[in-house]
Amino acid sequence: MSRFFSSKYDALTPYVPGEQPQERKYIKLNTNESPFPPSPMAQRLAREAASGLQLYSDPECRGLVKIAAEKLGLAEDEILFTNGSDEILNFAFMAFCDKAHPAVFPNVTYGFYSVFAELNGIPYEEIPLREDFSINVEDYIGIGKNVFLANPNAQTGIALPKSEIERIVASNPDNVVVIDEAYVDFGGESCLDLIRKYDNLLVCQTLSKSRSLAGARLGFGAGCRALIQDLNTIKYSTNPYNINRMTMAAGIGALSDSAYFEENCRKVIAVREKTSAALRQLGFTVTDSRSNFLLAAYPKMSGQALYLALKEKGVLVRHFETELLKDYNRITIGSEQQMDTFLAILKDILEKAK
Ligand code: PMP
DSSP states (O other): OOTTSOGGGTTOOOOOOOOOOSSSOOEEESSOOOSSOOOHHHHHHHHHHGGGTTSOOOTTOHHHHHHHHHHHTOOGGGEEEESHHHHHHHHHHHHHOBTTBOEEEESSSOTHHHHHHHHTTOOEEEEOOOTTSOOOGGGGTTOOSEEEEESSOTTTOOOOOHHHHHHHHHHOTTSOEEEEOTTGGGTOOOOGGGGGTOTTEEEEEESSSTTSOTTTOOEEEEOOHHHHHHHHHHHHHHOTTOSOHHHHHHHHHHHHOHHHHHHHHHHHHHHHHHHHHHHHHTTOEEOOOOSSEEEEEOTTSOHHHHHHHHHHTTEEEBOOOSTTTTTEEEEEOOOHHHHHHHHHHHHHHHHHHO
16 A cells, blocks of 8 residues: 555455456356357447547447337436446445445345445445345335345345335335346346336346446446436546447447347356256255356355365356355356356365265
């Protein structure tokens, strides 16, 4: 740290992203990316956009917003695109939370929520999950704080039904409820259509997972016009050109190509179910995931030992050495072939550990 770093960040512990190794080719099941390349249309449009990079991008993202509104059944001014959904989440903390409007989220969820709260000096409360890692909805009814929920939840993959989310939103009319639907396309129930009914609901989605654009950095928030206006105030006060031209073009291609998107989601879900059954067969405890990853623990081996053994054999999964998750590993669903190789390597490790 330099002697110039502001003391207002004394308590800040930055987010630790999953490993992105460059030195060795792993079967990479650690950061919930798609095993499939972006839609051919997304690739072509991004390539074409490269020739215009001498010009700034459209700060209003009009082409992108138009196709998103069409596909999602929303009005154009109910949507705001950002540099990954990380950015819309940060904007939401900046726009709606402060000392008088603290944030609340589960104690096992996306790690960036507490980082954004710390970064912006926002008080926050982490509500424990039940023992089975499910969210107890009653904990959030009428809580009177700004609620941040990933649905399906991060790290566990467990989803709440839309009706339960609606109860939380309806019971906190004077607070913003942010529903982070990063994984919703893999079997969750989206709350997007509730934004017309509730002026305190912001739904965030990403094109990183189900649309194979993690490296392009594209996400969005959807909410009533007034909420989106507030978030635009933050955007235009930080970085008006937050979506670059190539990403905008890739996003238009990815959103246009519904058939490719639907087929890939279907494949991920099928491979997830197959992998989860195989893991249970081997004696693993596996959460009921509606996302593109599984959270799994093996009773006879620590999470870290298994993570390291897999890594040595060329398979990268995500391990969190926290009290609640240390027995587990989070395994992204790759292609069928990748998961078959993963399972073969896993069986070998378990056999040798006997
Ligand atoms: N929300 C959740 C729950 C996530 O797991 C992630 C990805 N790590 C994000 C948001 C952010 O994704 P991105 O910034 O790539 O859109």
